Amino acid sequence: MSTKLKDLLRTADLSKADIELLLDTAAKFASKPLRSKKALSKKTVAIYMTKSSTRTRLASETAIAHLGGTPVFLRGDELQIGRGETISDTAKIISGFCSALIVRTFAQSDVDELGRCASVPVINALTDDDHPTQLLADWLTIRENFGKNISGRKFVYVGDGNNVATAWLIMGATMGAHIVVATPGGKWAPNSSVVDAANKIANKSGAKIEVLNDVKAAVTGASVVYTDVWMSMGDSESDRAEKMSALKPFMVTPELMALTSSDSIFMHCLPAHRGEEVSAEVIDGPRSVVWRQAFHRRTTIQSLLYHLTRGDLKGNN
Numbered sequence: 001m002s003t004k005l006k007d008l009l010r011t012a013d014l015s016k017a018d019i020e021l022l023l024d025t026a027a028k029f030a031s032k033p034l035r036s037k038k039a040l041s042k043k044t045v046a047i048y049m050t051k052s053s054t055r056t057r058l059a060s061e062t063a064i065a066h067l068g069g070t071p072v073f074l075r076g077d078e079l080q081i082g083r084g085e086t087i088s089d090t091a092k093i094i095s096g097f098c099s100a101l102i103v104r105t106f107a108q109s110d111v112d113e114l115g116r117c118a119s120v121p122v123i124n125a126l127t128d129d130d131h132p133t134q135l136l137a138d139w140l141t142i143r144e145n146f147g148k149n150i151s152g153r154k155f156v157y158v159g160d161g162n163n164v165a166t167a168w169l170i171m172g173a174t175m176g177a178h179i180v181v182a183t184p185g186g187k188w189a190p191n192s193s194v195v196d197a198a199n200k201i202a203n204k205s206g207a208k209i210e211v212l213n214d215v216k217a218a219v220t221g222a223s224v225v226y227t228d229v230w231m232s233m234g235d236s237e238s239d240r241a242e243k244m245s246a247l248k249p250f251m252v253t254p255e256l257m258a259l260t261s262s263d264s265i266f267m268h269c270l271p272a273h274r275g276e277e278v279s280a281e282v283i284d285g286p287r288s289v290v291w292r293q294a295f296h297r298r299t300t301i302q303s304l305l306y307h308l309t310r311g312d313l314k315g316n317n
Contacts (some may be wrong), residue, residue, distance in 0.1 A: 011135055018315065045064045046102070047073045091114045091118040100309055101114065101120060123304055126163065137300045138226070139171060141293045155223060156218050162232055179198070253279045267290060
């Protein structure tokens with residue numbers, strides 16, 4: 001008996017077949033946004049956010065509208081959950097009104113509990129631990145630039161070993177890619193349990209996983225150089241000076257990009273701080289694909305909603 005993936009709570013929930021299906025459909029939505037304009041007709045989708053958002057909110061509301069549904073945006077301070085109502089009770093209430101729930105919040109445990117308690121699909125649109133919807137948009141952008149055959153290519157993430165670095169490792173491992181994460185050592189490195197999980201996936205997929213502290217060695221010959229802001233929402237301001245100092249050598253500059261392959265691209269999940277993690281010459285230069293990445297936040301969330309509500313995804317079980 002085949003299983004169905006009810007929720008997308010973590011990047012690791014998706015099998016390679018799921019990812020390929022989602023990307024194929026998202027590519028179709030990119031060229032024809034209204035091709036499934038009745039999929040969520042007369043249905044609502046809740047968007048619950050306790051973190052501020054530009055791309056995720058716009059992408060989610062637009063994706064729902066393009067499927068014929070109605071987005072219902074909910075802030076944490078607008079719900080009774082802000083006054084002590086349990087996550088379990090909130091999940092059950094939302095399930096009675098909506099056909100899916102998109103969540104952007106701090107604690108991964110909150111999203112996990114929403115998934116357990118909701119009877120409708122729950123999509124993690126960012127937590128402090130993971131960012132699966134971003135990586136779907138990233139991977140579609142990579143596929144547009146390099147095709148499905150990624151043999152011989154190296155994909156490099158540079159900077160803070162944060163939630164995006166986690167998702168980058170897991171997605172790349174699942175897709176069988178050569179994935180590198182270059183960070184300072186110590187507390188700014190990716191969590192060792194995440195690296196172990198990525199290597200376990202890589203043992204089956206044929207991926208190659210590297211975690212380096214030498215940024216120049218990491219990007220040499222790379223097809224992709226990817227970075228993120230150094231201070232994320234929820235980071236302690238008391239760590240700012242130490243963190244900025246540790247990450248300064250990892251700024252993506254024209255000199256760093258000169259070490260990459262001749263057809264390399266620069267990626268960033270945005271928002272960007274020019275002069276910190278990336279120079280203006282790089283992010284606003286000809287190799288930057290950041291605006292296409294941002295565009296694909298909509299196409300991939302639209303694809304996720306379409307397939308999760310139909311029960312098309314199988315997961316890794």
